[in-house]
Amino acid sequence: MFRLISGIVVAIAATHAVAQPDLVCSEITSATSFGTNGAGLVAYSFGTTICNEGDQAASWMPSTNEHPLISQTLYKLKDHRFSQIGIAFVRHTTIPLQGDACSLGCMPGSVFELGAGCSDVSSSAINGSQAMMGPRTEVNALTGHYPYPFTSINQTGDAVYKRLQVELVDVSDPDALYFVETQIVGIDESGFDAVVNNCAYRQVTFTPGSAMATLVGPTYSGPAIYAWRDHGNGIGVPDEDVMISWRGLDDAQEYVFLGSKATELGLNHWLYDYGVYNMNGNRGVGGFFVNLCDGKSQLIETQFQSPSYHDDLDEQILNQSWDVNHDPTSTVSWTVEEYEQDPYANAIRWGTMYSFAFEVQNQRGPSQGELAGIAPFGPGEISDVAQYGVPSWSPPHCDTVCRPDLAGNPDGTPDGQLNFSDLSAFLQLYASQDSTADFFVDGQFNFLDMSAYLQAYAAGCP
Numbered sequence: 001m002f003r004l005i006s007g008i009v010v011a012i013a014a015t016h017a018v019a020q021p022d023l024v025c026s027e028i029t030s031a032t033s034f035g036t037n038g039a040g041l042v043a044y045s046f047g048t049t050i051c052n053e054g055d056q057a058a059s060w061m062p063s064t065n066e067h068p069l070i071s072q073t074l075y076k077l078k079d080h081r082f083s084q085i086g087i088a089f090v091r092h093t094t095i096p097l098q099g100d101a102c103s104l105g106c107m108p109g110s111v112f113e114l115g116a117g118c119s120d121v122s123s124s125a126i127n128g129s130q131a132m133m134g135p136r137t138e139v140n141a142l143t144g145h146y147p148y149p150f151t152s153i154n155q156t157g158d159a160v161y162k163r164l165q166v167e168l169v170d171v172s173d174p175d176a177l178y179f180v181e182t183q184i185v186g187i188d189e190s191g192f193d194a195v196v197n198n199c200a201y202r203q204v205t206f207t208p209g210s211a212m213a214t215l216v217g218p219t220y221s222g223p224a225i226y227a228w229r230d231h232g233n234g235i236g237v238p239d240e241d242v243m244i245s246w247r248g249l250d251d252a253q254e255y256v257f258l259g260s261k262a263t264e265l266g267l268n269h270w271l272y273d274y275g276v277y278n279m280n281g282n283r284g285v286g287g288f289f290v291n292l293c294d295g296k297s298q299l300i301e302t303q304f305q306s307p308s309y310h311d312d313l314d315e316q317i318l319n320q321s322w323d324v325n326h327d328p329t330s331t332v333s334w335t336v337e338e339y340e341q342d343p344y345a346n347a348i349r350w351g352t353m354y355s356f357a358f359e360v361q362n363q364r365g366p367s368q369g370e371l372a373g374i375a376p377f378g379p380g381e382i383s384d385v386a387q388y389g390v391p392s393w394s395p396p397h398c399d400t401v402c403r404p405d406l407a408g409n410p411d412g413t414p415d416g417q418l419n420f421s422d423l424s425a426f427l428q429l430y431a432s433q434d435s436t437a438d439f440f441v442d443g444q445f446n447f448l449d450m451s452a453y454l455q456a457y458a459a460g461c462p
Helices: 008-013 192-196 225-230 312-316 420-431 447-459
Strands: 023-036 041-052 069-078 081-087 090-092 119-122 164-167 177-185 199-206 213-221 242-249 254-266 269-278 285-291 298-305 323-326 331-335 352-361 367-376 388-394
Touching (some): 023 199, 023 213, 041 069, 069 164, 069 225, 081 225, 081 352, 192 254, 199 225, 213 225, 225 242, 225 254, 225 269, 254 367, 254 388, 269 388, 285 352, 298 323, 298 331, 331 367, 420 447
Antiparallel strands (some): 023 041, 041 164, 069 090, 069 177, 177 199, 199 213, 285 331, 298 352, 323 331, 367 388
């Protein structure tokens, strides 16, 4: 077993067996590339080794609604930014094997169970079998329940039908890192320890031109959002500026993860990136909110990205962008249509991650641990549903910057006042072409910087 542990929370959950079935994806084993549909989409599937690390047998009954499901999704890491770019229907499992791939000492169950300590192996071709793939929207990942027969059972189609679909252009970037995530969903697991290790991820590369998929490196335990931090500066080289947090919603054991990163683009000019990952929430997430400094932050640009649902029931989700709103006195927020208006609005459903970003100026750096808000998507207006705070990188509250205050203290640091020492400091910085003197924020040093500094000096400190 080559599975590695990703994240402190995941490590705790993986160190002991729980007193119930505990299904994990021990390894992502192989890759199958199915080619293109001729319209810019390519499709893949990946092999899995599923182990029962619990001390009780797990239900595994084909031809009923009491067998596990396998979900597969694809992520891209480029320039320290992380996004989900592909998603597949779920694969419905059949009669389990009773192997011992995890070396736990398999105790075989009945023909319709995966015994305690036992493993089941599925090839990438089997996991991409269209006849046994069904819509994600029919699945309650919190309870593991779904209808049977599921919609589109035994239906097949072209090369990309139901499978993990992605735009060819999205897997053709030689400078990006890619990760496939597999999640196993069963009906008889509960609690964070038993659920968080349902996810695993592994690096995948794509051959230029043909976009053939190849798995490399080990399998990591936990949601793929941890790859943003753990491999943000290259495989095995963490990006310490990425913060990963999680929380449960109410007492329903619905778990949402939040990744965040703050990047300085220039003098007091920052980019904030967020990834909101709904691991198993049946309600989904329909709102995301970040606090800004009251009335003093200059919001420059906002961005939104989500993976595309496809085929049959799932195509009722319109994949529309979320509405963005900037309240200069408090927040920048993204929201989707309310549940009552459209139950199939593009909320963040289980097993998916949406990306949000904004650029802001006039802030003295980021603040670690500030609470970003998420709102569940379900019955009742979003505004009437409780918001949940999750720690993240955020702009500091009212920690405003007096840009022309460059000196004044005996040690040369700003003193909160504007006088001749600041003018002298600016001229010295300008002469040495220090980035602090680039007041026009264009990467050049000329009269525009002089003019911008004098205007800021004349305006005074807030």
